Amino acid sequence: MAGTSTALARMVVDELARCGVRDAVLCPGSRNAPLAFALHDADATGRIRLHVRTDERTAGFLALGLALGSGRPVPVAVTSGTAAANLHPAVLEALHSGVALLAVTADRPPELVGTGASQTIAQAGIFGGAVRWAGAADRAAGPRTRSAVVRAVVAATGRSGTPPGPVHLNLPFTEPLVPGPDDGPVPDGRAGDRPWTDVTAVHRTPAPLPLDPEARTVVVAGSGGADVDLPGDVPVVAEPSSPLWPRALRTGPWLAGRADLRPDQVVVVGRPTLHRDVMRLLGDPEIAVYAAAGPQGEPWADVPGSVRAVGAVPALRPPAGFTARWRDADAAASVVLDKAFAAGDATVGLRLARDLVAAQPDGTQLVLGSSNPVRDVALGAAPRTGVTVRANRGVAGIDGTVSTAVGAALVHDGPTVALLGDLTLLHDTTGLYLGPDEPRPDLTLVVLNDDGGGIFHLLEQGGPEHARAFERVFGTPTGVDLGALATAAGIAHTVSDGRQEDLVAHAGQGIRITEVRAGRDGLRAAHASLRRAIRDGE
Known part of the structure; x- marks a missing residue:
């Protein structure tokens, strides 16, 4: 013993x-x-x-x-x-x-x-x-x-x-802390290779939501939540890490604040956190808000305190005219986005997100960093099938994103690509260092390097009245040479202008960094211009 x-x-x-x-x-x-x-x-x-x-x-x-x-x-x-x-x-x-x-x-x-x-x-x-x-x-x-x-x-x-x-x-643990010459095997316990106590999983069957299935309804889907079975015409505004994102409207987050698309009721699936217009929609006292029950009894999301009931989502049959308005608005807004991308008027981040998502082969895993990357995918990319999307949306911090991506890649049967900002990469540089005997993932880190915190340009802190303090305490440029950092970690590094062929995850190449450089000047104005154009249908 x-x-x-x-x-x-x-x-x-x-x-x-x-x-x-x-x-x-x-x-x-x-x-x-x-x-x-x-x-x-x-x-x-x-x-x-x-x-x-x-x-x-x-x-x-x-x-x-x-x-x-x-x-x-x-x-x-x-x-x-x-x-x-x-x-x-x-x-x-x-x-x-x-x-x-x-x-x-x-x-x-x-x-x-x-x-x-x-x-x-x-x-x-x-x-x-x-x-x-x-x-x-x-x-x-x-x-x-x-x-x-x-x-x-x-x-x-x-x-x-x-x-x-x-x-x-x-x-x-008490000393001695190392095995000695007389140490023998530990008894296996009960026969076989089963747990000491075999616990049967508990399954929940929630009651249906008491909503009007024929009312004008929008489904808002955030991170996690159940993969709810919905008819194809129900408008879905989904975040990329939601199981419902592949069937969501491309420009749903841009359209959520439009008065002409206002629903009678909203069904919330998972935990939405990304978009202020979506939060305003959920906080509208004239809209009935319901929450889909989590598959394992997870707490429902209700930041505004507006949820009326939690349960299973029944079959929804919203009016054809209502669903057609959302579909037509989404098509028109998609044209506005792509026109802006083609003209070079949109932000590099939005265009990069669109092209990165579209470039991946089926079977790719996509890990999204917090701050702008996950929002750029939500606002710029076309939802699609064939890609598994991961993101740390529980607390939505930038810490540990590289290591999360490495871990997810190590258990994924196929290549993984992660979209990160430069500060997110720097926050977890130790995640790049793997010992010579450690399992190595197939992971491409696409880093949008705008030398600082681009997301703050889009928040209240980025207003012109705060310009004097902004760059030092919010922009926080570092000037780090990502190529030198990659060399120190012993991983490949390339600089790209965002061409799709540079963004594809490849199997068998270990960890590599693809750096896309951009500036932050004009970021706030570009988003505001796009929002106005989509609102006005221009």
Whole structure:
């Protein structure tokens, strides 16, 4: 029988594999050495594929991307102290996007907490209400260890009837922290390769929404949510990370504020966050707003407090004249957009988004950075099938996007392309550094480099009255040479003018950066001009 800490770690890893874990992320450390050895052994035997990173924040988002892309729970194992705290951004994103992330943190024994011992903090409850479940294993490996792992995985995956999300398993390890010569295998537990406790998933059947199926209806779809079955003529205004985006109107976000297209009722699917005109539509007191129930009991989105009921979406039959007006308006607005692109009057970001989405072969995975990239795709690209779209829209931060894309690419059967801004890339440069023995993804990072925060030009801060302070505290130019950065990371780098052939994701090429350079001057005016032209039908 193995020593206490070695046995505990081996049992935890064994039970994770029994519960369906196929990928795990590890950061090096002393206190989590038992986990490092156990995960290394699991990788060597083909039970769990191991990914090693040196930065805990990067590691957390890598695990998030692996879980997001695979639909499986993914643990990230770190040592004690600030290492655990650095997982908090990824934990928050996982919470608000419903991703099964397992924060597995090594800890000092409880008697050392508060004594001044090195790398020792009060880790129990460190993530507060940001996790679906939190617990600790006994120091000695045994049935309660396996039971705790099962509870963690069930809570993370939502099989207990609660929404999926992150969990925290804290493991107090005592010395010795490395396996000794007399250590033997950990008992397998019950026969077979099933979890210690096999939990049947809970399924929900919500009642239909009490709406008028023949009223003038628009469906607003945000990130996540169910893939609702809708007739082809119902106007859908969808964000790119929604399952409904492939069948959405191309210019729906531009049209949401038009008085001549105003609906009687709106059905919200998922969590819309991108467009202010959509938020105003949902906040209109004269419009009846309903929310589609999430498939796993997720909380419904209702920022204005206008939702009247939550349930299943019945068959919708809006008036033909109403749906025709939306269809005609979308066609006219698409002409305005493409005319502006052809004339060079539109922003580089919108045109780049249109061309990048159109250029990808079927089977491509597209990861969108927050700030302008996801909005540029929503406002400039034509929705399409054949592309799987991912985005961190839970908390919508720019941190960890490179690592999320790497993780999603590693579990995708095909190439992946990510559209990012330069600040988003710089926020996660450690995500570019993979050790020589690490699995490598097929990932093209298309970076729109406008040397700063372009999105602020489109917000209140970008108004001319704030010009004196704007560039330093909002524009935040860095002047970083992305080619030199790529060289330091040992990855390929090219500069492109946005030609479609430069934007295509290719299998077998590892990580590469395609840089598209642009300025930020005129960004605010270009968006305002397009909005007026679409509103006026010009």
